[in-house]
Structures are given as structure tokens and as C-alpha cells.
Amino acid sequence: MHQVTLGMIGGGTVGGGVYKALHTGGVSLLASRAGVRVRLKRIAVKAFDEPRKVEIPEKLLTTSWREVVEDPEVQIVVELAGGTTVAREMALAALRLGKPVVTANKALLSAHGEELFAAAREHGANLYYEASVAGGIPIIKALREGFIGNRIESIYGIVNGTCNYILSRMEAEGADFEEVLAEAQRLGYAEADPTLDVDGWDSQHKIGILASLAHGFWVRPEHIHVEGIRGIAQQDIRFARQLGYSIKLLGVVKRLRPKRRPDGSPAGTIQVAVYPALVPRQHVLASVSDSFNAVFVRGNVVGETLFYGRGAGQDPTASAVLADIADAALDLKHGVPDRVPAFRPHEQNGSVRPLGECVSRYYVRLTVTDRPGVLARVAAILGEARIGISSVMQPEGHEGRTVPLILMIHDAPNSAMQEALDRIRKLKVVHGPAVMYRVEDFEGGKD
């Protein structure tokens, strides 16, 4: 049987998971199903005496990643170190030696994707990254191969398990953000420093990768508008529920109708953003709870699809890494390093339309003085901006001088909505912030 030798960088959570999965069935499954026998020869770790949940025989370990990458026997480099600086160096070093790289590193791809894919092409070695988005869900393979005959109209992804866990618990228990975050940290679902997750950066990395793959040009993180979940109040989750919605942190990619700005310049072909959004409770994405991930994809031929599973954690991520190892090993066996097109830039005129120029529906909560005429003043500002109100809710049972006023707003450009809210905020009868979340109807991009 054809043999392929692996080297791995990283012996932490994911690295340990891959080691375990390979040695408790993975090696023999790959042999029987793909006809390739893989051997994990060397693992580079930070230190020999790190605490490890999965025990790895010390003879496999080294603290020098170069020893792994440069070992002439090592044919595939599995990069599970994390970070974007040394990881970039490792991946480039392997690709320059013509060795295919398997990575789970979304931050690395987000920051240096273009450079890495260019290096892969130049040196005839492939880059495999199924584990970088949505853990065990084979969404990269689905977009790249399963939907190759489709124009991707829209993608809506719940791609951060920590945020989905927090929002699910807030909805189920009526608890506040800080409380649930603390609980999630105790349970190990959230990091001690939760910024990367709760402020939306992790989702940004992942949705940028999906947008790039779907639309054929590399979407840079700085073009992706990001809002996190830190500011979400319990009352907004409650009001959303009364209106028939759940609040989810979504990564959103929409294909837009081509359009020119008044000055004649093209206005961008896709929307890419991360924000908390109201999702109709009967929509299948609303039933994705706890730390599960899901990616909803609409293709022009296939219609609506959804992919659901565990988006993070040792084992689900290891499952995706093993799939990439199998693809890389088969490509080596058959001598076809570019049989699986890793990422093929093919859309010459693709660009991201700034969110301000994109259209959304909105949920708005104001805190207003409890007296007649308030709604009229708010409605007047919206009317002047040609923004339509679809419904108004003034919840009962609030006492005191101020009351919440909930508005559901028809499709309007994000910039017009922001400007109107800025004016509304300045009204004397409006107190505190004007809370605004987008509402998604999953109808895809609108002009």
C-alpha cells in the first residue's frame, strides 16, 4: 500500500485530537477507504513538558518546527500551531519545499491567505483548510466541490460556538450577557479573554474565507464590517422573541445586483459582514442552539441548504484535519498536487460593497418619555429619510417616566438608517442609546 509520512506542528488541543484520531482508528480507516497508509513521524511542540490531555510518545516530539518541515521524509506538514506570525513562516517554508500544508488556522488564512495560496501555486504544493471554518462540518468541500456549478447567492453562518452558546443560554434562561459569559468561561466554552469570540473577530476570519471561496476573489478582513454580541441586552432577546425572532450572531455574505454609484464607479458585487441579527424562529437557523455551528447556503441551482455540526473542539476539528490529510495523501499518491483546487482566484471584478451602501431590515429599540406625540416625532425623522416602519410595539407593564419603544423597519440602506438613528438619538424625548439590530429574511442580496 502507498505510504505517506506526516509531520505536525502543534501538540495542543487540536494537535492532540489529530494524534488521538489517527491512532484510534484513523490510520486504518484511511488505509481501507483511501488505500493510503499515513504515518505521523514528528510533532513540533512548544515545550516537552507542557501538560497534555492526550498523551503523545516523547520520541515523536521536538521543539523545533524546522526539524519537522525540513525532514526529508516528511511529505505533508500539518500546521496546528495557531497564531499568524510563526505559523505564516512555517506554512511558507513547507510550501517552498513543495510540501502540501494542512491547516486549521483561520486567523492565518484571513491575514495571509492571498500570499499563501500564491506560494502554493508557485511551488506546486497544495494548501488544505477544511478545519479552518466550522470545525467538523465539511463546508469548504461543499462550497468548493459540491456547489461548483452554482453561483452562491447567499451564505448565513453561525460560525462561532461561544457566541451561539451565550445567546442560546441568554434566550433559554433569561440571564444577562455577563452572567452567561462567566458561566461559559467556567465550563471552558469561552476563553479567559473572550474578545476574539464575543467581539466577532473569529467569525470575521471564517466568513471571509467562505466569501472568498464562494466569490473567487480574496476578501480582506478590513473590508468586513464586524459587530459582536457584547452589547446585547436581555430585554432585546425577550422583545425579539415576542416578535417571533431569535437573535443570532451571523456571518453574512450576499451576492448583490451590479450597481453603479452616482459618480459612475461600480458599487461592489458582494456584501460581507458579521453582526447579531434577528432570525425568524421558524427558520432552520433559529433552531441551531448551544455551541453548535451551522452554515446556510443558497445557490442559484441547488436552492436552500444547511450544514450543521460542532464548529470547534478537539474532536470535530480533528475530523476535518483527517479529511484534509486524506485528500493531500491521495493527491500525493496520484501525483496530482492541484487536483483539488485549493482556492482559485477567478472573479476579476469582484469587490465588497461597504455595508453603508447595502440594504437591511432593522429592529430598533428606543427608550422614550412616556407621553403622546413621541412616536410622531420619531416617525417624522424616518419619513424624511424615506425609511418605512413595518410595525411598532410598545410593551406593556413598564412603569416610570420612560418606556421602551420597539420599531421594525422595512428595507433601507445602512447609512441612511445610521443617519436617521443619529437624529433620533438627539430628540429630547429619547433617552440613552438607540439599539439597532438587523433582521434577516434569508431572501439573499437586495439592491
Place this chain on the structure above:
Amino acid sequence: MHQVTLGMIGGGTVGGGVYKALHTGGVSLLASRAGVRVRLKRIAVKAFDEPRKVEIPEKLLTTSWREVVEDPEVQIVVELAGGTTVAREMALAALRLGKPVVTANKALLSAHGEELFAAAREHGANLYYEASVAGGIPIIKALREGFIGNRIESIYGIVNGTCNYILSRMEAEGADFEEVLAEAQRLGYAEADPTLDVDGWDSQHKIGILASLAHGFWVRPEHIHVEGIRGIAQQDIRFARQLGYSIKLLGVVKRLRPKRRPDGSPAGTIQVAVYPALVPRQHVLASVSDSFNAVFVRGNVVGETLFYGRGAGQDPTASAVLADIADAALDLKHGVPDRVPAFRPHEQNGSVRPLGECVSRYYVRLTVTDRPGVLARVAAILGEARIGISSVMQPEGHEGRTVPLILMIHDAPNSAMQEALDRIRKLKVVHGPAVMYRVEDFEGGKD
């Protein structure tokens, strides 16, 4: 750019969909994303003057499938004719000429899969069949490649859109089976002869293919227990709902713990069956409604996953056919006909355990005389068979001499349950049939 020439057999619903998808973007997407230009040269149809929803230029048409298969320019044969007799001949003829075959034909694979895969191996041509199961959902690719490092613990598939449509409408509208079936026929969701769908045979073909792929030996249809949805009464849907369940037609594959029978013979390694089952309403499969399909897969590494989308129809099926055409074309371009292992038989000791020897939970509805002591007699029979009752419901508001009695039953072997029900049916206080449906908790195979 590398060119690949296709020949197609079948110009009906799916054939028309593939023609349309190729010529409204598909060809250029495959060129830009995969670097292969495909050309559809010839289409064999039953008759030139058939009515067609998608118009196909007459110069492409022929009524001789051999002309397509034997055309020396045709490199890939796309078989969309349906049926199992001539379709088998067509596929074998193409494979024997060393030409890869793309098919959407689940009945063909179910009946002749072993023979076709053997012919493919013998002649160095591959067989691609993504469209044969769950339409546009890339579930074949997910099982074959995405989860290659996993042992598949269980698969639960809603793989027949007609049945799911009927059951969803029955639940939503409180209507009876015959009424909803007639409506589905009017809307084109059900065939004039609905046997293949509502009696479970179509689901049998599909779940057999998934079981074979997941477990590495070809599962023959005659080993798959099948029950359809024809007998499902409105009251059972209502009672299930009261108990917190929806009724879905499921294709079920469970990996079982190895076991020997009292006579020492091995008892079969997997369960494969099609039956209506009670699904907890909070489970993600319960939210799959109307004509949508979904496949829930549990792998030993990846954990729980779900794939959701349109399982049939012109466009979703065309999406899957285009994905296979791209794979076949890439394999031709790179000269690697077996890069994608179509189906690799690798499990020497795999076999299907008869359903009677498998364990399930059950919902049972009896129609009993409304007088004391009835439950005691039923419970005595179950007790003698060592079958445990987990709950009993006697719905209120029923008048007359007889009342429904609902029992929820703990795990018990199917044969023991059948025998007990046969005895219960003969009790004088029990009238009419004893209705029994299995209850799925998605915990995978149990001994």
C-alpha cells in the same frame, strides 16, 4: 484550457435541468473554478417530439443511447434515463469502454451497485453518483471524503420529499393521509402512482447507498426492512405531538456492538431500515418540513452533524450532477480515474442484522374497551416478555365503548415487541389493530 466532452442519456426533468444549468452559467463556472471547459455534445432521448419544459436544440438529440455512449468524442456519460434494465446496460457499456459514468439513478445503484462498481474498477473508469441520494445535498461527498477519518455511528435520513411533505401537511393541517396525498398529486409533489415514495421503496434505495458507503460493504435492498407512511392516522400524529414528538419517515443506519447469537453465529454489524418514527420535537430533524430532505450523521470523531436541502426536483438534482461532472472532468484532465474512490468495499465482516434482533423504543396505540383492568392485562403480557412501559396516556374526551390507550415502551428487541403485540391484539378487550411506531432518541446503535 483543458476540454472535456460529455454525452447525456435522458432529456426529461433532470436531463433538462442539467442542460439548463450548464448553459446558464455552469459551463463558465466549471471553467473558472476547475479550469476545465465541458461541452455537452449529444443527448439521447426517448423521442424527438416529447414535450420538454427545457428546450434543447434538436441538433443535439438522438434516440439512440448507443450513439452517445459509443461516440469516440464523448469522454463522460451522464446517465439520467432512470429505470434499472436499459440503464444498467447503458452504464455497463460506457464503463466497458473506459468512460466514466455520472448517474442520478438510485434504483439502478440499489439493484446493481456491486456489479457496476466492479465493472468500474475492472475497466479503470469511475462511477459518480452524488445526485442519487438527497438531490442537491452533497451527502455522498461528505460521507466519502469529509468523514473519511470517522467510523459512522449512525445515519438518520429524511430522504423522500414526498413523504416528508405529506407528513408535514398532516401535522400542520390536521388532515388525513389520503386527503394530503391527493393535494400533493395535484401540486406535482407526488406521482400518480405514489407507491415508490409512500411505501418507502425510494427511501430504501437511498439509505442502502448511504449505508454501503459508510460501512464499506454493499448493502442489498432485500436486507433493508421497509415500512411506508400509508397507514399513518391523523390521531397518531396528534398523540405524538402531545407527547412532544413529530412523526417522520426515516432511513436509519446504526452501527451495532458486535454480538454472537446463542448458536455462536455473528449477529450482524449494522442495522439498516426505513420506517416512520417519532422524533423529539426539539431535535433538529423535527424542524425539517415540507419537501425538504435532511441527513443526520453521527461520526465517532466529528459527533453530530446535519445536512439539509432540497432532495429532488430539476434544479437541486442538476446541482449534484454538475458537481460530479466537475469531479469526473478533473479526474480526466489529471489522468487519475480512481482519485475519488467511488465505492471501495473494505469491510470484510460487515453484515446487516435483521431488524427483529435490533432494539428500539416504541409508541403503541391500542383501541380498548373502556373499563378497569384493561391496562393490567396489557401490562402483564409486556411484563412476561420483559418489555418495560415508560409511560401511559389515555386521552380524555373520548366517548363510546372503546377508547385509545397510548403506551410508550422502553428499549426492547423488535421481535419480542412484535410477539407481545400479537398476544395483546388477541385480548378480548383490545379492538382492531395495535398501531406501533418506533421512537428515535438519536443515541446511535444499541445492543
